[in-house]
Amino acid sequence: MTVVIDRTRGPDPAQRRAGPGGTPVSAAERVRQKKAAGDLYQARVPIYPKLVHGRWRAIKWALLIGTLAIYYVTPWLRWERPGALPDQAVLVDFTGQRFYFFWIQLWPQEVYFITGLLVMAALALFLTTALFGRLWCGYACPQTVWTDLYIYVERLFEGDRNARMRLDAAPMSFDKLWRKTGKHLVWLAIAFGTGGAWIFYFHDAPNLIRDFWVGKAPATAYVSCAVLTGTTYLLAGFMREQVCTYMCPWPRIQGAMLDQHSLQVTYRTDRGEPRGAHKKNASWEGRGDCVDCNQCVVACPMGIDIRNGPQLECINCGLCIDACDEIMGKLGRPKALIAYDTDAAVAARAAKQTPVYPLVRPRTVYYGAALALVSGLMLWGFANRSTLDLHALRDRNPMYVRLHDGAVRDGYTLKIANRGFEPKTLQVAFAGVPGAKLKIPGEPATEGVLTVIAPPNEVTAVRIFVNAPPAALTAPDLPAAFTVTDGKVEAVAKTTFVTGAAR
């Protein structure tokens, strides 16, 4: 038995449009009618995707293993760092306010690198989508990967499509019970593993796994683990295609990136139609290659018929291509009746023209240029990232202090960020006010430079008073600047010296 699920066709419009007898009815009456008919809401139609074999299925398996391996293994990689710093290669350390990625260490102030990375990822996704369609959805999206894994487990316990449909239709029995129970237990175990792996990105993994089992881990670890266990079980086990169709904004957004030259899973109508059953040894003349075997429909994890054309629900996973290729092989017809192809190519072939696949199009150029620009900017920023940062905060209350001899003193707080792993001995100099004297409270004043020691990997606040002699008070505000240097790196902070002179 084959169930054709076609959500692109609603119920018969004629029945919905009017009341009995074809007379128009009020909106309220229509709602009452709908309610009575039960179609105000729509129950999920279960989908039993059939296992296929082929090139795209193999790629999907490989990506599934690859991405899951990255996800589960990454927190366990070690990376030596000096001192008491964590030796976890990838760590989002909220307590210590640091992000570690192998040799890179980011401070909260440098979160723009993460922002830049996300912008780059978005633009890369735009470009990929414009060129090759929704590859992300079909191959790399966690929703797709975990759903694929869950369906794999489902098959292990309940068999393939037909067996599963029979099992679901059958009354409860011992056989059904253990298969269902086993499936859900393994699902829960995977879900727990997913939530469990997530928390290791935020704490030292070996310590956390010990603390986790003895009840000493932070509450956030248990809550995050529980939430991700729940969502994984729910989204990959039960929601599946509902997530893509109803919850995810990306299918809608991607609609704006695709054009008639974007590759997407395409049923080549020019070759397939008119479709119909084919008897062995019958002629292929005057008909299409599609034998209406429905294998593309039963293989689809989204429950759609690709022969209806490009659809919102289609995640471009290519499983229908594998399914169709197998049938075409058996029939001795050329493969790729369903293939990654473009709307323009289909139209061209239908018009007996040679299809062209222009990769360089205005939108791909825009996306590519934007991606190159942002990547270049981020790379430049990263390459010129200093391990020393300086901010000068001028006292605002009082703005200035007049001393007994008519000199004026401004107070500053220097925030020196030493992002290196070694302490820095820094020379602090002040420019812009002739004859100015620097003084750290409790230490003698100096006309030259001050020496400050900045401990590694933290921000040091240094209070500095600058005394300007009466002769230097030539304007209400004097532009000034602090410079700190250890001889190798230098940081400058511009500021103002307020003299209190009349404007």
Add this chain to the structure above:
Amino acid sequence: MSDRKIDEHTGVETTGHEWDGIRELDNPLPRWWLWVMWASVAFCVVYWILMPAWPGINGYTKGLLGKSDRAEVAQDLTEFKQIRGKEAAKLTNASLEQIEADPQLQAYALALGASVFGDNCATCHGTGGAGSKGYPNLRDDVWLWGGSLEDIHHTIEVGVRSGEDGARLSQMPAFGRDQMLQPAQIDDLTEYVVHLSRRKADAAAVARASTLYQEQCAACHAPDGTGAQAMGAPNLTDAEWLYGSDREDIKAQIWNGRGGVMPTWGKRLDPETIKALTVYVHANAGGQ
């Protein structure tokens, strides 16, 4: 109003509303959306039972979990006092110099001092400590009663003219109000004080007031006008003026002999707090 059409492409009925030629398909909602709504409703009911929720006439429903923000704040404050107790003990045992020399202890003293200053001192001395007319500027290098750690500590502890025993006390006579001097003499003295601070003054008046100054003022302000911190007598030769520097201000001060009052903080704040306050004021003034 409602103009329902069948969308040609999908065959689905539209909701009948139109925005700039765009019509919305009237697809049925997934059933689970309804479940999510009921789940949210159920969550609310459970939340009402467990957490403080409904206001009443004489209070509110407390909830089974006994959650109370007020109690949590009280708990936090208790914990804070315990933590502070340890640091406060360090302040007790360390001398003022030792506090300044220990960066960690100094940072603690500065933080505590800043908050205490804001609560107690800012009313008169300003939030930044810059004072105003009649209220000494604590950020400069001019000190009526001395700017060393010990001097500041003592001033805070005993106060100034507070009426308490041991308070710092200085009293400038109200030469004009109490008719101790003639108005002409006060005018001359004003010129003399202007002259002391190295500004242009009426030479004849300065000459007339010279003896008068030595008789009436020098005992406290010193023969050369440099004052005496031991007595709280201001230096008249510098650029800092508590009650203003122009002739009107100086004359008014000689006439009225004003003097401000500072509370005896030793009776209001504990010793650790006064130490922290001392370190804070000292550091903010550049540390004499």
